[in-house]
Amino acid sequence: MVTVTDSTQRRAPKAAKTTSVFKKAVMAISGIILVLYLIAHMIGNLKAFAGEEDFNHYSEWLRTIGNPALPGATALWLIRIVLLVAVFAHMWAAISLWRQAKRARPQGYVTKKAVAQSYASRTMRWGGVIIAAFVIWHLLDLTWGTVNSAGDSGPYDKLVASFSNPVSTAFYAIAVILVGMHLRHGIWSATQTLGQSNRRREVTVNYTATAIATVLTLGFLLVPFSVLFGLID
Amino acid sequence: MTATHEGTMRSSVGDPGAEKRGMNLTLRVWRQQGPTVKGKMVTYKVTDISPDMSFLEMLDVLNEQLILQGDDPVAFDHDCREGICGMCGLMINGQAHGPQQTTTCQLHMRSFKDGDSIDIEPWRASPFPVIKDLAVDRRAFDRIIQAGGYISVPTGTAPEAHATPVPKKDADNAFDAATCIGCGACVAACPNASSMLFTAAKVTHLGLLPQGQPERNDRVVNMVAQQDREGFGGCTNIGECSAACPKGISMETISRLNHDLLGALRAGARPKS
Numbered sequence: 001m002v003t004v005t006d007s008t009q010r011r012a013p014k015a016a017k018t019t020s021v022f023k024k025a026v027m028a029i030s031g032i033i034l035v036l037y038l039i040a041h042m043i044g045n046l047k048a049f050a051g052e053e054d055f056n057h058y059s060e061w062l063r064t065i066g067n068p069a070l071p072g073a074t075a076l077w078l079i080r081i082v083l084l085v086a087v088f089a090h091m092w093a094a095i096s097l098w099r100q101a102k103r104a105r106p107q108g109y110v111t112k113k114a115v116a117q118s119y120a121s122r123t124m125r126w127g128g129v130i131i132a133a134f135v136i137w138h139l140l141d142l143t144w145g146t147v148n149s150a151g152d153s154g155p156y157d158k159l160v161a162s163f164s165n166p167v168s169t170a171f172y173a174i175a176v177i178l179v180g181m182h183l184r185h186g187i188w189s190a191t192q193t194l195g196q197s198n199r200r201r202e203v204t205v206n207y208t209a210t211a212i213a214t215v216l217t218l219g220f221l222l223v224p225f226s227v228l229f230g231l232i233d
Numbered sequence: 234m235t236a237t238h239e240g241t242m243r244s245s246v247g248d249p250g251a252e253k254r255g256m257n258l259t260l261r262v263w264r265q266q267g268p269t270v271k272g273k274m275v276t277y278k279v280t281d282i283s284p285d286m287s288f289l290e291m292l293d294v295l296n297e298q299l300i301l302q303g304d305d306p307v308a309f310d311h312d313c314r315e316g317i318c319g320m321c322g323l324m325i326n327g328q329a330h331g332p333q334q335t336t337t338c339q340l341h342m343r344s345f346k347d348g349d350s351i352d353i354e355p356w357r358a359s360p361f362p363v364i365k366d367l368a369v370d371r372r373a374f375d376r377i378i379q380a381g382g383y384i385s386v387p388t389g390t391a392p393e394a395h396a397t398p399v400p401k402k403d404a405d406n407a408f409d410a411a412t413c414i415g416c417g418a419c420v421a422a423c424p425n426a427s428s429m430l431f432t433a434a435k436v437t438h439l440g441l442l443p444q445g446q447p448e449r450n451d452r453v454v455n456m457v458a459q460q461d462r463e464g465f466g467g468c469t470n471i472g473e474c475s476a477a478c479p480k481g482i483s484m485e486t487i488s489r490l491n492h493d494l495l496g497a498l499r500a501g502a503r504p505k506s
Binding site: 103202 | 261263274324326327328352354357358359360422424425426427454457458460461464465466467468469470471472473475476477483484485487488489490491492493494495496498504
């Protein structure tokens with residue numbers, strides 16, 4: 001008779017927080033925080049159409065929110081800390097679930113045909129990795145100015161300098177489209193994970209996810225392409 | 234089977250009536266001697282397959298052929314062959330249970346064309362180890378059920394049916410979830426090899442009924458802990474499971490499981506170790 005691996009011997013999750021569903025909830029909630037941030041970020045970006053002075057003033061305001069009650073950039077740092085925690089929680093959950101999925105199917109199929117998955121759902125993991133790499137470049141470019149030709153100047157000048165370069169705009173555009181696809185599946189998935197979807201709502205949830213993803217993608221693409229085509233200079 | 238034997242005697246090559254008689258197919262089948270032996274895809278030809286045969290009957294034809302040649306027949310899981318037991322399950326051309334949304338035993342050869350090449354593989358997931366060829370060990374599902382997929386009721390005389398009213402909608406949804414036969418197609422089709430749809434169907438089925446309420450929180454927490462312990466992947470809500478499910482269990486059940494689990498964790502339920 002054949003012998004079969006006895007999987008009852010496998011290690012049990014020690015506490016509730018290590019269950020896969022808990023990790024998914026962490027992913028969903030951190031994702032929602034990041035989506036809310038993206039909405040605010042996109043609206044802020046569109047200030048570029050109001051001209052250099054307004055844009056730089058907005059940037060300055062971000063660093064002085066709550067002054068003088070809060071000293072200096074306290075509010076901005078609080079936002080940054082929340083974002084950093086959200087990003088690392090999102091990545092921790094993703095990597096840990098990715099590894100779990102890899103372990104769950106060490107031997108793949110010779111032939112596998114997908115019937116339900118979308119391009120967006122298929123690219124969540126590697127798309128996420130590319131987005132993370134983009135965010136680092138994005139900060140080096142527009143926050144710290146390290147890789148920006150207008151390095152030490154104001155936010156508006158850095159913006160124009162970066163997006164006047166077609167290569168830089170192309171990279172940005174690819175990353176933003178990836179973010180859009182990530183959100184398209186992510187918003188639906190978060191709704192499922194938090195147990196808020198059902199057969200009746202499923203269609204609405206999916207349309208909402210597509211709508212939010214599209215608006216954010218277009219909103220983020222508007223500024224760089226306006227710079228590239230000289231509408232903003 | 235008689236018809237099959239007659240069928241194999243006839244030559245269909247170059248025959249104008251070949252279309253009526255049957256199909257010639259090339260099968261690429263996963264052959265693996267045992268759980269610890271390395272397997273590989275082996276090519277076989279079957280001839281004069283009737284479109285009215287089920288997929289498993291077609292494999293029976295192949296096995297008779299192999300036995301006559303003195304070869305080892307292909308091991309595959311099957312039992313009722315009526316689409317209700319959940320025992321059969323093959324990855325056919327990369328799809329769990331093949332191109333139709335049904336069980337492998339209810340898939341008919343009319344879904345294929347003469348001359349087709351068909352890849353046949355076992356379910357792939359580390360909690361479903363291959364026993365031999367296409368047969369896999371799915372006892373992991375039994376252990377998930379043992380972890381909470383039950384209700385505790387006193388035995389004895391059956392209670393009066395109307396003693397515990399169930400709203401029609403709940404009864405319908407519970408019944409839809411209860412149609413899960415535990416075949417494992419959800420795991421096989423899932424890119425993460427997750428058993429979420431299976432567990433969610435059980436959690437939904439019992440969680441919607443009054444009889445399932447006393448153990449509802451412990452059930453969801455323990456069943457999810459057990460599926461993690463077995464080594465299944467996590468759900469990423471892609472939907473391959475539901476599309477492959479012969480019973481069409483909906484993704485809604487997964488949302489319901491998540492809802493119950495998060496509620497249970499908030500209420501302080503913790504998995505038994």
